[in-house]
Amino acid sequence: MSSLTIRNLRKSFGAVEVLKGINIEARTGEFIALVGPSGCGKSTLLAMIAGLESVSEGEIRIGDRLVNSVAPKDRDIAMVFQSYALYPTMTVRENITFGMESRGVPKPQRDEAVKRVAALLQIEPLLKRKPGQLSGGQRQRVAMGRALVRDPKLFLFDEPLSNLDAKLRVDMRTEIKKLHHRVGKTTVYVTHDQVEAMTLASRIAVMHQGQVQQFDEPQVVYDRPANMFVAGFMGSPAMNFIPATLTTDAEGKPAVSIKATGGTAVLTLQDGISPGAAGRDVILGVRPEHIFRYSHELKASKKSIASVDAPVEMVEPTGAETIGLMRFGELEVTGRFDPDEAPRMGETITLGIDMSHACLFDPVTRNLI
Template sequence: MTNTFLNIDKVTKSYGAVRVLNETDIAVQQGEFLVLVGPSGCGKSTLLNMIAGLEAITSGEVSINGRVVNGVPPADRNIAMVFQSYALYPNMTVRGNISFSMEMHKVPKPEREAKIAQVAELLQITHLLDRKPGQLSGGQRQRVAMGRALTRDPDVFLFDEPLSNLDAKLRVDMRTEIKKLHQKLGTTIVYVTHDQVEALTLSTRIAVMYGGDVQQLGTPDEVYHNPANMFVAGFMGSPAMNLFPAEIVSLNGGIGVKVTTAGGYITLPFPHGAAMESDIGREIVLGVRPESMTDPESADHDSPCLEHVDLPVELVETTGADSFVTILLGGKECIGRFRAKSAATEGQLTHVTFDMSRAVAFDPKTELRLA
């Protein structure tokens, strides 16, 4: 790929006979924000550590800015890494922590001081420069860790779950700060997280990983709306995409899907099913996002395919801004995202609007996307 800044080419990792990362190809352009996301043990941190030089590559090649770095020590890769543990020196002030790497590289004092002032202003920690890490909050410590990395002017920033030790509100605040930082600096970032909301909000592209493989690589919009398989569909999004069994049927001269409900069955149009006309009677897994299964008032009225159905409600959970309404479809508990003040009531029928233009179909055997 032209203009590739960080190239991961057929990279694998094995520990003895156990392979933890299968052959992986990712090309990252300069200035991109790539997020590696997936559950624990999927290989994302292993891949990050191989880019950093903290883990040896079993096979394949990693190059940064046109230079192959297999076997190059971490200190010589011109990368900067931010860990979830902050890794600050407790006996040094914030100023000392930020300055330490520059001192090791014999950067002249006037240049060091100018860089510290610049980074501290960017991260809004100027007033903390003379404090020690023990006097700082978790969010402040993470800013200092980021400040130390920023003094390097690296080719690539590597973030390893930097927000996982913070409480929920602070995580949101720091997420915003990291996004702003990327917009200001335009640096190349590879960021590891298990939090799919973090992945969707921060990235320019996402690599969804599971079982040592990249399941899908794409923009947040592609990964969210056009998942490549059932794992990606179920992992990305909060609440996750509803996945339930359905049957392909003929409907009004086109294709529809028949779904069992608590009270019988419903038939919904399926506008993406034109290529499935020969599959009448085929069992599929239908995927519908919670916001595409909502009350009539909240539906996207610009959609070309809205279908209104009355269905019995199993459970209503109010979150303040929304109500999550549980409805049985295909024998599965499925969640619709309704307005907080919708009329949905447990044990009663309610009006449900499906945006079938956003529905997707999967093969129940291979779990791959069909349409």
């Protein structure tokens, strides 16, 4: 096994700089997810780690070895592509062993590797079939098997589940996580799906416009996003952003005032937030699951709950929960509700906001305060 270190990595195509000083370090055996919208540079970064794109500036190290100028075949990596890239005329066994055979690996060693990997991925009954006889999930397992037989230092996944249907994506996500726990290899996984990143990775690098916006553990990225881009990208529905002004509550504690139905609401901030001087404009960030139907019992059990009256403009039942769209002044704000307590469209309800999970952002820099 081996670690991966990326230092001040830059990539330009002509005058266009697509990666702008990337710094990431994956510890040995760690699962790193590169996540971001299309065009953010995540697939280019993965291609540079693989050696499929050249480095304009900076360093890539696999273990202690600088690999900037090392050919892809000599980097001791294995890559699983979005398209599977299986040979249609070969059987599953032949697809898995093709690379080993090309490198002159003896047949007994090839057979032992296939046996081990087929058992690991539970594809023993498929070894005599051809790719056209396999489902999408089975093809993805074969593609992973082809990578696993190499026993590489580093695994690279390039959006491997994007061609699968929703249920199969969930199933394969579970399989990849189990696989990583079994083999323990350092893994870099590219995805635009923030749920995949949250569930699979030990740490997430959120990318935007060729830069890493935040690199941290999934829960830290979700709870304390470094800026408004990260806050808005991670989570579905996205975090609510509410213009606010710093003030104090009736007891003189730091608070924010926001526009709400019938006037201004004052929401007390929790200990640990250092917002600055009263009168400063800020952006209050609240995730939908921290907006719900207010009750006095809830307020009595949790002092961080603030209340706001708001008219309900839209209700979207999803089965396990109900999404509500409420009006805060000129803004629409999203909340999550238990189906048994779901609001009705057109009514005005008292909402509870759990301020212990609130974030404050600077409206100019858009960074977390």
